[in-house]
Every structure is written in structure tokens, then in C-alpha cells.
Amino acid sequence: MYGVKQRAFSQRRGLSWVSLAAVTACMMLWPLRSFALDFISAYRSALHKNPAYLATQQQHLAVQEKRVQGRGGLLPTLSLNYSQAYNWSEVEQQSGANRYTEDRDYQSHNASLMFQQPLLDYEAWSGYQKADQQAQEADDQFLGETAKLALQVLTSYTQAMLARDQQVLAEQQLAAHRALLHQNESLKAQGEGTQTDVLETQSRLFLSETEWIEAQDALDLALRTLAQMIDLPVSLADLPELTSFQASLPLDSSELAHWQRLALQHNPELLALAHREKAAEYEVSVQNSGHYPRLSLYASSRRTESDTENTYEQRYDTESVGIQLKVPLYLGGRVSSAAREAQAIKSQVSYELASKRQEVILNVRRHLQKCISSVSSLKARRFALSSSEALVTATRMSVQGGERGNQDVLDAERQWYQARRELARTQYDYLQAWLALHVEAGVLQDAHIVLVSEQFRRVSKNI
Template sequence: MRIALMFTLLLVGRGAYAVDVLDAYALALRHDPAFQAALQQHEAGLQERRIGLANLLPNLSYAYQTARNRADVTAPTSTGGGSVHRNYTSSVGALTLQQPLFDYAAWAQYRQGVARAALAGEQFRGRGQALVVRVFAAYSQALLAGEQIDLARAQRRAYAEQLQMNRHTFEAGEGTRTDILETQARFELAQAQELEAGDALDGALRELQAMTGAPVSLEQLAPLAEPFTVPSLQPARFEAWRDLAMQANAELAGQRHGLEVAEQEVERQRAGHLPTLKLYASARRTRSETENTYGQEYDTGSLGLQVSVPLFAGGGVLAAQRKASASYAQANYEYDAQRNTLLNDLRKQFNLCTSAVAKVRAYGFAAEAAQALVEATRQSVAGGERVNLDVLDAQQQRYSARRDLAEARYGYLNAWLQLKYLAGHLDEADLVAVARFFQRGQ
């Protein structure tokens, strides 16, 4: 609720773009089905501690029973015996209080409840951080697909102009049919790339709509601002990020609480060999409870101790303990596997972030150089130094450089959020920082 309120305040006064990154996240907080399911799972998980604690607290119960009875009573008498027919109502009311004094299984179950509640908290924290990553991934994928559509259209227009020029020169007897076929092939390829980017855009917008609960178009999204400058990564050493992840990664922390749950399950099953001790207190009121007490009423109070000692249960207790021990060992191995996967993913995202500065700079220079190359190649063709295929290759190189530049920019932002997420330190402030890379409404 705190996050939703903050983002609601951020939405006030926005201008040109209907849905920027912060808007999309604020909508997803209220509408994303996966996050709403995680919210309910968290609420359910928080009750585990209370459920476990209940086994250690007093248990108070009241039972009442009433019945209509018919009895034929035959009793010996001095004259040889007689029979009595009785129709009567009997009743029994009992108020019982039990307080565990020693119950190792209940104590282990309480520890399990505490661990399960902590596990639910970590899982919800992880789902909240994952929502930031998912929203931005869909948002940036839609923008990237939009840029690719624009690039493919520009490329197609350039090929169309080149194709028209090839036909004119061919009709004038200066060109060849091969020039026309080469340009026509590039034109068709650009059209296919435009269709492919359109499909990617549709998929990203649908995914974003599923999370935000509102229809979204490309025109409503805020594009990247210029100039795009990649800041240096802080902290700069991978070891620092590794330490952060080992301490704060939500999924890994949840696994540790899962280990505690499995360990306490072993203890709970081991308690099947141990005695239990309870304090017992009751108050009973009976009326004609049995034939021997017909017509009599009793108020009885009892206070005492109840000891239960397990002796033999067919080997079930030992089997359950072995099963719990195997599950605990399985949880340990799964924790090790999750830790290794985390460190590999963390290293991958760290490398992407550290190389982003050089990649964005290199692709920016490549895009500028490719534009100049197209102009120079066209002039060389006019002077007879180059051929039509050289122009097509230069145009394709320009398209590829601009496409790679766009992918590098969005890739850096996604990698930075992923890195923060894997380190367990991703929050709304990080999304606000990412939002500064995009154009803002006036």
C-alpha cells in the first residue's frame, strides 16, 4: 500500500505520455494477477506462525449431550422380582481445559510455523521485486520493437528509392537486371523484418496490458531520452554484488527458511518417540447420566496431569522420521543448486552492465559512421567506383548499427534492474532512477 500510494502521487501532473514506466508499474501493483496471487499467498503464509503457536497455548472446549431414554429395569425383590419401565431425559455438560506442559512435537510445529511465515515474507518480497523487472521488460520490449519497426520502414523506403533508381538506369541502358534483383531482395527482407518487429510489438503490448489491466498502445509509451549516457556501475567489483546477493536475495533467503521448515519436520517426527505431559482441568454437570445415577445430578470438578507415552506404532514413526530426514537432505541440495544458479546469473548481469558503457559508445559511433558510409558509397557509385551491391550493404550496415545501439541501451537498463533484483536490493527508488532515462511529459 505504501508503494502504491507513492506511485499514485507520482502520477499527478503527467503530460504528453499517457503511460510511462512509473505509470505502468503503479497500474501493475493493482492489476497484475501474478502479484495479486502473491499478495494472497503472503497473507496465508503469515497465519502459519499463529497456527503453530496455537498448539502451545491452552485449549478450552465445551461439550453438551442430551438424550431421551427408555429403560426396562428388572430388579429382584423379596416377593420374587419386578419390572420397572422408565422414560427419562439425561444430559451431560463438560467444560475442559488442557494446557501442554511438555509436547516436543507441538514445539517443533511452532518453529515450523515461524519459518513458514518468514518464507512467505521472502517469497512476497521476491514477487514484488520480480514485478518491477517484468513490467520494465515488457515496456522496453515494446519500445524496442517500435524502434525496429521504424528502422525497417526507413530501410524499406531507402530500398524502394534505390529500386526505382535501378530501374531508371536499367531502362537507360546503364544498369543491369542483377542490380534490380539485388535491391528487390533487400526490399522484401526489410518488409519481412518489419512484420516480425510488428509481431514482437503486439506480444509485448499484450503482456504489458495483462499486467496493467488497461489497453496500451505504442504511442502512449515514453521513448528513451537523448543523450543516453550509461553511468558507471556501483559497486564496481563483482565480489561486492556477490556478498549482497548471498545476504539479501529473496529466493535464496526463502530457501534458507525452507531448510528450517524441513529441519523442524525432522524434529516433529522424532517427537513420536517422546512422551507428552498436559495439565488437565474440567468441570462436568450431569443428570441421570447412567441407570445407576437415575434421577441424580452431579457437579464434578477435576484437576490433574495427563501423561501419554508412545510404545509402538507399527514402525510408522521411524519411517516418517526417515522420510523427513531425506526431505531435509533434498532441501540442502536444492539450496546449493539455487545458490550456484544465482551466482551464475548474477555474474552474467554484472558483465552486461560493466560492458554496457563501451558497447553503447561503440554502437553509437558505428551508427554515425554507417550513415556517412551510405552517402559516400552513393557518391562512389555515381563516379563508377562502387556498384549497387555496395550501396545495399552500406544501408544494411546502417540499419544493423542502429538496431544494435537500441538493443544495447534497453539491454543495459534491463541488466541493471536484473542485477539489483538478484542482489536482493531492488525497490521503487531504482525504478524511479530508470525512469529518468525516458522522455517526460511537459
Template structure:
């Protein structure tokens, strides 16, 4: 029997260690989101489509080769006029034409502006994709920490319920002994019901966060036991660089949203030039090889083989005012994009400062809440002892318990807020990479018995 017990214990430990090793932290969720998140997969296709703009624009500067062929059956009536009267001749004949045409733009400012616009559109697509790639990192960590914080809230509420339930039983016992009051019992029951409501709310919030995570990795939902929790002894990261002015410069140079807006500005600028080219001449070189037989009444029963090389110039004179209107419209759009870039820059720098401050103050808040938690735990113990000595009353115990659980909640919230602030600081600076999420991932320690998330 002892041998069998040892075997069972060994299997249980092995299963727990295996499940713990396969449980997923934020980085593992991110790896699965790369393959399953619809928003990110759509961003990939958006980038791929944007890559073609450069080639589309370049095509306007390259030679164009075309071929046309026609063949038909003609029924016509020719009339000859002379002094003896008109003479008619019916003609039934076949005709055909075959043409190879090669064209090369020599001077075409519209085609050049369209090419430059295509290059800017390609760069815009690349920066937009870089932004959405970094946004995925933030979304993963946001929903992940929301689910864990909700679990902390659930555990906190259940601990409060247990404490209030014990307090209520104690108050009822004291009431029956004639040492307590009905008010003490009602106070404990009221706190118990409030803790129940908090537990229900936290469960709803956790369900929403887990479903968001499931949507990221292509599953209906995720079980909370599959997520690796934050280590109890989590320590804040070193903030490098430590001054905001450097982060300010980094964000202006690297933020993908601002970079994409600058490319959008180039797109609008070259759209103005493309429309302005409607007033300018175009010069093309061309070469053609043409074969014709009876193509018209003038070439009836005649065949022509013609090779041509030359240039052609076209100069627009008047188009009803459409070109001028298009230029004015494009310039207004350009001004709009300039204002949008200015607004995005201000918004980004404000958020950058907010996250920088949150990182700096988060370190102090964590220390303060950790000390407050130690004091709150000691306060609960001393209050219970004081009640036994007749120095404190039931309400003092309930308040001490409430302060303890509120401090635990605030400490948990501050830890998750710090991780998000550190991540978002790098996001707004435009430097958030997979290595940063991997660093955050190291702050999470697997719990025993966690279940794996299967891809």
C-alpha cells in the same frame, strides 16, 4: 484568420504537452500493475495466507477451553437378581451432562516444533512475496523495452524500405538510360522484400509485448504511442559497487529467493522434529467443571457437580511403525530442500555474474556502436558519392545501407539490454526497489502527442 490560426496552434500545443505529460513510463506502468496484475495480486493473498501459519502454530502452545453439553430421553429396562427371582423395572427418564474443560500443554515437543515450523512458514511467505514484488519490476521493464525495441525495428525496417525503394527507382532510371543492369534492380527489390518481412516480424513481436503490458495493468492491450521512449542521449548508470565480490556478498545476504529457500529449509527441519515427537511423552494440565444428572444407569436419579484440577501424561508405545516412517520421510524431504538451496545458490550467483558482466561490457559496447553508427552514416554518404563518380557500384550502396540499419538495430538492442542487465543485477542481489525503477524511468523522455493510459 491569423488570430484563429494562433488559437488553433495554441490548442494543438497545449494538447500535445498535456498528452506528453500524461504518457506513461516504466514506473507509471509499474504503479498500475501493483493494482491490476493478477500474478502480483495473487502473491499478496499468498503472503496473507502464509502470515497465519505463525498463529496456527502458536495455538498449539496456548490453553484450550471447550464446552460440551448433552441432553437425552432414555428408555431402559433394569433387571434385579435375588433369591425370589428376577425383578424387572422399566425406566423412562431424562439425562443431561454439561462440561467446561480447560487444558494447558506443559510438555509437548510436537506442539513446539509445529510452532517453530509455523514461524518459518511465515518468514518463507514474506520472502516469497518480496521476490515476486521484485519480479514485477523486472517484468514491467522487460515487456516495456521489448515493445519499444520492436518499434525501433519497425521504424528501422520502414526506413530501409524507403531507401531501397528510392534505390530501386534510381536503378530503373539508370537501366532505361542504358547505364545500369537488371541485376541492380533485382538486388534492390530483394532487399526491399526482406525489409518488409522484418517489419512484419517486428509488428508481431510488438503486439505480443503490448498485450503483456496490457495484462499487467488490466487492459486488453496498450498503444505504442502511450509509452515514453528511451532518450536518444541515454548514458549508462554508474555501477556501485564496482567489484563483483561485493555484489556476491550482497546477493548471499539479501536475495529473496535464497532467503525463502533457507526458510523452506527451516520448515523441513522442524517437520522432522515434529514427526520425531511422536516418540516423546506429553504432559498437560487441565481443569474441568462438570454437571451430570442420570447420565448412566449407575447414576439413575442422581445428580453430580464435580470440579476437577490435575495433570495428565501420555506416552506413545507403539504405532505400527508409522512414526519412524514419517521421520525417515521428513529427513529425506529435508535433504531434498538442502540440495535445492545449493542449486538455487549456484543458479543465482551465475545469473548475478552474467548481469554484472553485461553491465560492464554494455558500457563499452554502447560506445563502440555509437562510433560505428557515425561511421556507417558517413559510409552511406561517401558510397553514394563514389557511385556518382563511377568508383562504386549499386551493391556497395546496398551493403552500406544494410550496415547502417544493422548498426542502428544493434545499438538500440544494446541500450535496452543494458537497462535490463542493470535492473536484473539488483534483482539477483536482492536490492531492487521502486527507487531503482524510478531511476531507470528518468532515462525515458516523452514524445510529443503521446496518449495517456487510463487506469
């Protein structure tokens, strides 16, 4: 399923880059459903079933054949040609003053065996080097797509969980507003409440109903998106809860220079573009080779019988060994034009590589900053949630004492639900940023995927 030269790639890069074989083995040994749809199960399913990824896999296999095809231009060729024909011929001949006609009905045979070995072929050599670079580019692209798939699955996975959390919170908020409205109406009927309290709560109730409907739609879309990504049916019961982790996920370093250096050395997209640039350079050589001579060794064995009119009823057995030299003299400027075109494409790829380097450096900075800032953000979000919970309790007590009104309770509850939503969103964003940092730096390993999956193993009572 995966490239057989993965071990060579890891050694070449000097880093334990994500081993596709190791990841696959890990996926196979992991239980399909440990308690629900865990992240590893989702990722494994995507590896085997996601159509876009499978298309990339087949593209990788197809490009690998270019190396074989390029090598074929350097190896000897052996060909056999055979022909047999039935001929009906009318021959007019002049002999002195006499002309006579002869009808010839005969069979002709022609068999030849040709061996040819290039001795000097700059186009074939450059073509092989280009094909080798294209195959290496496909290797790096496939590695990159495999790592990106993990991030794509995690994104869909956490978006479904976030949508589930939003729907639960919207449902809880709706139930709370309904209970508060019932309380307001009861107090009004007893002469202890006001119509203003009822109207305020009704307004919030209508808003809660709208948010609940939107949350339902978002949850349905998120579940369908995840199911399409991994090609497995996904229900609400399949989604786990996120562990309310207190400590930050491990980072090899918090230094930006460290991660940028790793990315410049190991990012699969950069490595792929570097190979594409080298392939474009060899393409320039391929086009320039139109100016160079070609020299080849050949040997042939030929058997003919009545092959032409001039060899009627004659048989020839011919063995030949020699060299063949082909020297281009003038091709109307086509070679020079093709070489200039190839040079322009090579320059284009060089600029694309420079642009991608800038993009990767910026992405690494963004993901690292997100990882670092999320640790503080999570602490702040948890504190905000605790404060909002305490505020709701205090506000309700103040209402009973006549110090606060119904609107204050609604505002406090609204703040509490928002704090819960933001905490959940920050946790999911943190996981995505942490995994994206390792993907962008080109150092994603199967251990990282397992570590992310472990964040969903325990059921947390707190969102």
C-alpha cells in the same frame, strides 16, 4: 497489502532493502501517465492487477496464518460440551426369583467445561518454531516476487519498445528500397541504368517487405504481452522513446566480490530457502517428538443428570483439577519412519540451498559483466552507427561518380539499419541487466525503479 513486518526485515538484514510500503507510496504519488505509459505506471499497475503476483500475495497472507496456528498449540484451550437427549428405555431387572420390566421415559443432560494447558509438549513447541520459519520464508518469497515483478515488467516494457523500434526501422527500410527501386527503373528507362540494378533492388525490397511483416507481428505480440502483464490496454502511442543516455547508470561497486557478498546476504530466494531449511529441521523435531511424553494441566467442571442408565434420576456436579501424562510406548515404527523421511527432506532442502547459491553467484557475475561491458558496447554501437551513416553517404556519392554500384548502396543501407537496431537492443539489454543485478543482489530500492523510469522521460531523436 504488504507485510507489516517489513521494517523489521530491513533492520534484520542491515541494509535498506526494497521497502514495499515505500514503493507503494511512491507508486501512488506518481502520476498515472506523465506523458505516456512510463515504467513506474506500468509497474504500479502490475502490483495491483497482475494475477500471478496477486496469487503470490494471497499465498503470503495464507502462510502468515501458520504462525498463529503454531502458537495456538502452546496456548491453553477452553471447550464447552453440552448434550440433551430424550430417552425411551425398557429395563428388565431380576429380584430373587422374580423378573420384572420397567419402562423409563426421561430426559438426560450433560454439560462440561474443560480447560487444558500444555506443560510439556515437544511436538507443539517444534511445530510453532517450524511455523515461524515458514512465515519468514513466505515473507522473503514475497519480497523476492515483488522485486522480480519490476524486472518482468521492465523486460516486457523494453521488448515492446524494441519491437516498436524494429517496426519503425523496417518501415523506413522498406520506404527507402521502394524509392531506390523507383530510381533504378527511371534510370533504366532513360538508358542510364541496368536491369541488374533493378533486380538487385527488387530482391532487397521483397526481403524488406518480409521483415516489415515480421516486425508488425512481433510488435503486436509484444504489446499484448505487456498489456497482459500490467492488465492495462497498451497502444503504440503509449510507448515512450528511450533517452539516449551517454553515461553509465550508477553502480555501488564494480567489484564482483562486493555484489556476490550482497547477494549471499540479502538475496530473497536464498533467505527463503534458509528459512525452509530451518523449518525442515524443526519438522524432524516434530516427528521425533512422537517418542517423548506429553504433560498438561487440566481443570473441568461437569454437570450431569440421568446421563447413563446407572445414573437414572441422579444429578452430579463435579469439579476436577489435575495433570495428564501421556507416554508413547509403541507405535509400530511409524514415528521413526516419519523422522527419517523428515531428515531426508531436510537434506534435500540443504542441497537445494547450495545449488541456489551457485546459481545466484553465477547470475550476479553475468549481470555485472553485462553492465560493465554494455558501457563500452554502447560507445562502440554509437560509433558503428555514425560510421554506417557516413558510409551510406559516401557510397551514394561514389555511385554518382561511377566508382560504386547499386549493390554497394544496398549493402551500406543494410549495414546502417542493422547498426540502429543493435544500438537500440544494447540500450534495452543494459537497463535490464542493471535492474537484474540489483534484484539478484537483493538490494533493489524504490530509487532504482525511479532511476530506470527516468531513462524513458525525455524523447530522444536518436534510436
